[in-house]
Amino acid sequence: MKKGSNQWHGSVFLQYETNAMNGSPTATSRYDPNSVGTRNTDAAYQQYQAKKDKLDDFFPGFTIGGPILRDRLFFFAAFNPEFRNIERKVNYGTSGGAAAGILPFSQNTQTYYTTARLDAADTKKLHVFASWLYQGQRQSGSSYRLPTMSMAFSIFRRKSTPLYRRTARGFSSRNITTNFGGDYVLTQNIVSTNRFGYYFENYHDFGYNGTSDGYSFQASGVGGTEVNGNPLTSNLQQVNGFQSGPVNANFTRRNANKHIQFDEAISWFKSGWAGTSIGLDCSPTRTAISAATTPARPAAISLMAAVVAVTRRTTAAPSTRPISSTTLMEIRRAGRFQPTVPTH
Numbered sequence: 001m002k003k004g005s006n007q008w009h010g011s012v013f014l015q016y017e018t019n020a021m022n023g024s025p026t027a028t029s030r031y032d033p034n035s036v037g038t039r040n041t042d043a044a045y046q047q048y049q050a051k052k053d054k055l056d057d058f059f060p061g062f063t064i065g066g067p068i069l070r071d072r073l074f075f076f077a078a079f080n081p082e083f084r085n086i087e088r089k090v091n092y093g094t095s096g097g098a099a100a101g102i103l104p105f106s107q108n109t110q111t112y113y114t115t116a117r118l119d120a121a122d123t124k125k126l127h128v129f130a131s132w133l134y135q136g137q138r139q140s141g142s143s144y145r146l147p148t149m150s151m152a153f154s155i156f157r158r159k160s161t162p163l164y165r166r167t168a169r170g171f172s173s174r175n176i177t178t179n180f181g182g183d184y185v186l187t188q189n190i191v192s193t194n195r196f197g198y199y200f201e202n203y204h205d206f207g208y209n210g211t212s213d214g215y216s217f218q219a220s221g222v223g224g225t226e227v228n229g230n231p232l233t234s235n236l237q238q239v240n241g242f243q244s245g246p247v248n249a250n251f252t253r254r255n256a257n258k259h260i261q262f263d264e265a266i267s268w269f270k271s272g273w274a275g276t277s278i279g280l281d282c283s284p285t286r287t288a289i290s291a292a293t294t295p296a297r298p299a300a301i302s303l304m305a306a307v308v309a310v311t312r313r314t315t316a317a318p319s320t321r322p323i324s325s326t327t328l329m330e331i332r333r334a335g336r337f338q339p340t341v342p343t344h
Contacts, residue, residue: 001131002065003119004074010064017057025050054087061113073120080113107141128182136174140207169207171252176200191267193279199259205252217242258286 027049031037035044061080068075087106117131181195220240224232231237265279 001115001117001133002063002076002078003117003129004065004067004076006067006070006074008064008066010062010066012062013060015057015059017055017059019052019055022052022055024052051089056083056085058083071121073118075116075118077116078114082109082111082113084109084111105142107139109137109139111135111137125185126182127184129180131177131179133177134174136172138170138172140170169205171203171205173201173203175202186266189269191269193263193265193267195261195263197259197261199257199261201255201257203252203255253290254288255290256288260284 027047030046030048031043032046037043059082063078065076085106085108087104089102089104091102114134115132117129119129121127178198179195184192186192217238217240221232221236221238226232261283263279263281265277267277
């Protein structure tokens, strides 16, 4: 992660992408959806050229860093959002009730990257820092996979409705990483390094039916009757293949993860040596999941503690120059907290 210094530095940038800048999709081979094969012959072959989706991808951002108190306190901050919108039109045919005509589908994604850091050098022996990293993403509109013409003809032939693919649903995911650390020069040859990190992630889907029943018809219910001979209710008078709403077997109400890590290391340096370190790593984690196919589970907690192995390396050409406190501050690295930030 970048950090501030005694010199002011920063940047402002912008990236923009649109479908006008992209080439056409690659043509693909497929069976002609309007052709019907027989038991002994396939449907007619077709070279299909898909149309370009309408795309707008706006990616601005800035960075800035510098001194708050010269030689004492420094800061760095950056913000980089991305707004990506895709629109696709699919022709569902000229008949078939709700499945007829050209229908638009869209998928909108907003992503936010934010980081901030403070560094303080109280004395030549002590250096402390704090950092904050936030990443959030939200996607809404059509399903994660936008419908294609092949899907359109498949749905049209089943005389079902594609409208459930147009509902406002998607997912929201955010994660936060916070770090605190410090380095203290105990003696001319010994440095104490401390790191504490906290990571939190929360993911959930939205827009899916998670409270009432959904219907997917494997046979026609039009004109059907129930066990007592009475006509089916209007909501059950549907054709074969009808689906009453969006379905996602992996629908997740909540998937929350928490990770805490603490590192403590004592490093010893000697002229001509790269250094020797010994330390402690403590990493408790906590996970809570609630999904459509599995009941809510209590948080699972695990704890890991480990002693960092002692290492020693010699240089090819040992130096006879004593190591100063400033040099020790520059070569401190043992036990730094570096969480792995998952991508979705």
